[in-house]
Amino acid sequence: MEVANKHVTLKTHIEGAPKESDFELKTSPLALSLNPGSGEMIVKNLYVSIDPHQLNRMKSCSLLQKTGTGFNGIALGEEIEAYGVAKFVASDNVDFEKGDVVMGVVTWAEYSKIRRNGMIRKLDPLGFPLSYHLGILGYSGLTAYAGFFEICKPKRGEKVFVSTAAGSVGNLVGQYAKLHGCYVVGCAGSNERSLYLWSYITTFPNVQLLKEKLGFDEAFNYKEETDLNSTLKRYFPDGIDIYFDNVGAEMQEAAVANMNTFGRVAVSGVISEYVDPGKRAAPNMLQVIFKRIKIHGFLAADHVGLFQDFISTTSHHLRNGELCPLEDISDSLDSIPVAFTGLFRGDNIGKKIVKIAEE
Amino acid sequence: MEVANKHVTLKTHIEGAPKESDFELKTSPLALSLNPGSGEMIVKNLYVSIDPHQLNRMKSCSLLQKTGTGFNGIALGEEIEAYGVAKFVASDNVDFEKGDVVMGVVTWAEYSKIRRNGMIRKLDPLGFPLSYHLGILGYSGLTAYAGFFEICKPKRGEKVFVSTAAGSVGNLVGQYAKLHGCYVVGCAGSNERSLYLWSYITTFPNVQLLKEKLGFDEAFNYKEETDLNSTLKRYFPDGIDIYFDNVGAEMQEAAVANMNTFGRVAVSGVISEYVDPGKRAAPNMLQVIFKRIKIHGFLAADHVGLFQDFISTTSHHLRNGELCPLEDISDSLDSIPVAFTGLFRGDNIGKKIVKIAEE
Numbered sequence: 001m002e003v004a005n006k007h008v009t010l011k012t013h014i015e016g017a018p019k020e021s022d023f024e025l026k027t028s029p030l031a032l033s034l035n036p037g038s039g040e041m042i043v044k045n046l047y048v049s050i051d052p053h054q055l056n057r058m059k060s061c062s063l064l065q066k067t068g069t070g071f072n073g074i075a076l077g078e079e080i081e082a083y084g085v086a087k088f089v090a091s092d093n094v095d096f097e098k099g100d101v102v103m104g105v106v107t108w109a110e111y112s113k114i115r116r117n118g119m120i121r122k123l124d125p126l127g128f129p130l131s132y133h134l135g136i137l138g139y140s141g142l143t144a145y146a147g148f149f150e151i152c153k154p155k156r157g158e159k160v161f162v163s164t165a166a167g168s169v170g171n172l173v174g175q176y177a178k179l180h181g182c183y184v185v186g187c188a189g190s191n192e193r194s195l196y197l198w199s200y201i202t203t204f205p206n207v208q209l210l211k212e213k214l215g216f217d218e219a220f221n222y223k224e225e226t227d228l229n230s231t232l233k234r235y236f237p238d239g240i241d242i243y244f245d246n247v248g249a250e251m252q253e254a255a256v257a258n259m260n261t262f263g264r265v266a267v268s269g270v271i272s273e274y275v276d277p278g279k280r281a282a283p284n285m286l287q288v289i290f291k292r293i294k295i296h297g298f299l300a301a302d303h304v305g306l307f308q309d310f311i312s313t314t315s316h317h318l319r320n321g322e323l324c325p326l327e328d329i330s331d332s333l334d335s336i337p338v339a340f341t342g343l344f345r346g347d348n349i350g351k352k353i354v355k356i357a358e359e
Numbered sequence: 360m361e362v363a364n365k366h367v368t369l370k371t372h373i374e375g376a377p378k379e380s381d382f383e384l385k386t387s388p389l390a391l392s393l394n395p396g397s398g399e400m401i402v403k404n405l406y407v408s409i410d411p412h413q414l415n416r417m418k419s420c421s422l423l424q425k426t427g428t429g430f431n432g433i434a435l436g437e438e439i440e441a442y443g444v445a446k447f448v449a450s451d452n453v454d455f456e457k458g459d460v461v462m463g464v465v466t467w468a469e470y471s472k473i474r475r476n477g478m479i480r481k482l483d484p485l486g487f488p489l490s491y492h493l494g495i496l497g498y499s500g501l502t503a504y505a506g507f508f509e510i511c512k513p514k515r516g517e518k519v520f521v522s523t524a525a526g527s528v529g530n531l532v533g534q535y536a537k538l539h540g541c542y543v544v545g546c547a548g549s550n551e552r553s554l555y556l557w558s559y560i561t562t563f564p565n566v567q568l569l570k571e572k573l574g575f576d577e578a579f580n581y582k583e584e585t586d587l588n589s590t591l592k593r594y595f596p597d598g599i600d601i602y603f604d605n606v607g608a609e610m611q612e613a614a615v616a617n618m619n620t621f622g623r624v625a626v627s628g629v630i631s632e633y634v635d636p637g638k639r640a641a642p643n644m645l646q647v648i649f650k651r652i653k654i655h656g657f658l659a660a661d662h663v664g665l666f667q668d669f670i671s672t673t674s675h676h677l678r679n680g681e682l683c684p685l686e687d688i689s690d691s692l693d694s695i696p697v698a699f700t701g702l703f704r705g706d707n708i709g710k711k712i713v714k715i716a717e718e
Contacts, residue, residue: 067643067646270644270648281644282641284427284639285632286636287656288626288654289626289627290428292657293655294656295647295655297647297649297651298651299648302651
């Protein structure tokens with residue numbers, strides 16, 4: 001059997017913020033059977049993850065070289081890798097059966113062909129919606145959990161600042177920090193938005209959402225602030241102990257300037273630098289010394305040893321209603337370019353996911 | 360008994376690099392006896408330490424506020440605090456006897472009056488020259504030891520880069536790293552210089568000194584390099600694991616760009632920023648994330664728990680001739696302004712000390 005497989009590709013390499021016109025939807029024939037011994041696998045995608053860091057592989061080779069991070073660029077016309085939850089369709093891998101729900105690295109496509117040794121595993125949904133396994137119980141969740149607990153080593157009562165606090169990782173860091181007994185302030189770009197929350201549609205400005213629904217002590221809209229240094233001084237009269245950084249640039253500088261001795265900066269993302277490589281944080285190093293500040297870049301991938309601990313803690317809190325899963329789900333493959341570019345406009349609230357097909 | 364106490368003061372607050380004309384030598388009468396119960400103490404200084412970080416307290420209040428490090432500025436005409444080795448002269452503190460050799464925070468003066476609870480302690484020279492206790496066996500030594508072993512957590516065979524490697528701390532970091540089995544490259548400004556080394560006067564360019572006398576694998580003169588990024592790539596074809604930073608700015612950026620995954624930057628000093636607060640390091644944070652780099656400011660003061668360990672290890676290596684004490688000693692109080700300003704021209708080789716009086 002053969003299907004016409006619709007997928008998203010790059011029409012042009014991206015410089016600066018991504019535009020919808022940088023992407024193209026294509027359809028290619030795909031046989032849903034495989035040669036024995038190929039080691040390949042075919043899955044039908046149900047949900048795919050939309051993440052800001054994907055932009056880093058969409059740049060041209062020369063731009064990629066400038067970042068010096070060793071990313072493999074995505075060729076024009078090639079399928080674009082992403083985390084996803086999918087249904088197993090075909091393979092000669094005896095570990096899987098047709099209809100099994102799997103998760104791992106798929107592509108922005110209706111069907112994905114997974115190479116031999118592709119990163120894919122059978123998924124036990126643990127009684128939760130499948131989409132949770134891309135967000136609060138997936139890589140975003142592990143990033144928040146490992147970054148906050150392992151990198152920041154928080155103590156009860158410490159003062160925590162989270163940027164892009166309405167984003168997929170930031171909202172969870174704030175929620176974990178509140179459960180840990182910290183004082184938490186988040187910043188977000190705030191537009192009044194409708195979102196699907198606890199099974200009903202509701203309208204919130206992000207900032208209000210952070211405080212009223214996620215329990216942050218304070219939240220502010222960075223777009224309304226002219227001097228981030230003074231803003232942080234206002235929200236942290238006793239200084240910041242932990243800054244969970246998702247943006248880099250001026251926000252990191254202002255956080256370091258307002259930091260207490262032995263403060264920690266967990267650098268999880270630098271969305272400002274993804275869009276504009278010339279935009280860099282230049283924290284005051286004299287303060288870094290005298291306040292003995294640690295600035296620490298990390299990837300969740302290094303903390304997979306925490307995965308079981310993360311899943312059991314997080315699912316326990318979810319079942320007790322102590323953590324709120326914040327998802328922003330669009331429908332259909334066609335919506336991916338809008339969904340992705342929206343990440344850089346601050347359109348999403350929580351984890352951005354595109355639903356490709358019905359379970 | 361009263362003496363005419365000569366001391367160095369600030370004539371004007373310093374902006375940018377210090378000039379000799381910023382300082383003034385003054386003489387004030389000082390009674391060498393104390394009222395019982397004052398808790399004060401008078402010492403006669405033998406050696407005083409000359410350190411780049413002292414510049415940070417010599418700036419005007421408004422400049423100090425800009426640094427945001429909470430330094431207490433030094434008022435014009437006031438005595439200038441510094442580490443020193445001294446002879447006890449008078450006090451009502453029964454723990455000391457006249458003639459005891461002490462060390463701690465004194466002033467750039469012939470005699471210093473130490474306040475109640477001043478940082479001063481009796482010194483056991485352990486059979487070494489007194490000056491060693493300001494350098495290799497003093498605060499500089501502890502900074503190198505704690506910074507390298509505690510902050511950088513080196514593994515045998517790792518690749519270590521040290522800036523201002525001919526300076527008081529840098530030369531020791533390089534020597535410890537070699538003893539620990541690391542590959543070590545240092546950078547320094549190189550001028551041909553005469554120095555007192557192992558009891559004879561010899562002439563060396565710094566760079567040659569680092570390699571031939573201190574055992575560095577490689578050394579370069581940063582003043583001869585136009586593109587630090589390429590320079591470091593040349594000396595570290597397999598990347599840098601540890602960067603011991605004494606300068607900040609472009610050098611830190613280039614080190615981060617050449618760093619391996621899980622690299623560590625110990626920020627001990629940022630001499631570039633002392634002189635020009637507008638000169639800041641803006642390391643590529645995307646690389647900091649993807650290479651999981653840790654940038655860690657520290658002060659030796661937080662590691663006094665290591666002091667005994669540091670002293671026993673370092674004195675053992677000294678006795679075995681495995682560590683070379685690099686000292687640059689000028690004579691007489693009058694030479695302090697030249698000695699201090701020379702630090703910022705890269706004049707010193709090793710620990711800069713001024714000898715105030717004969718033991």
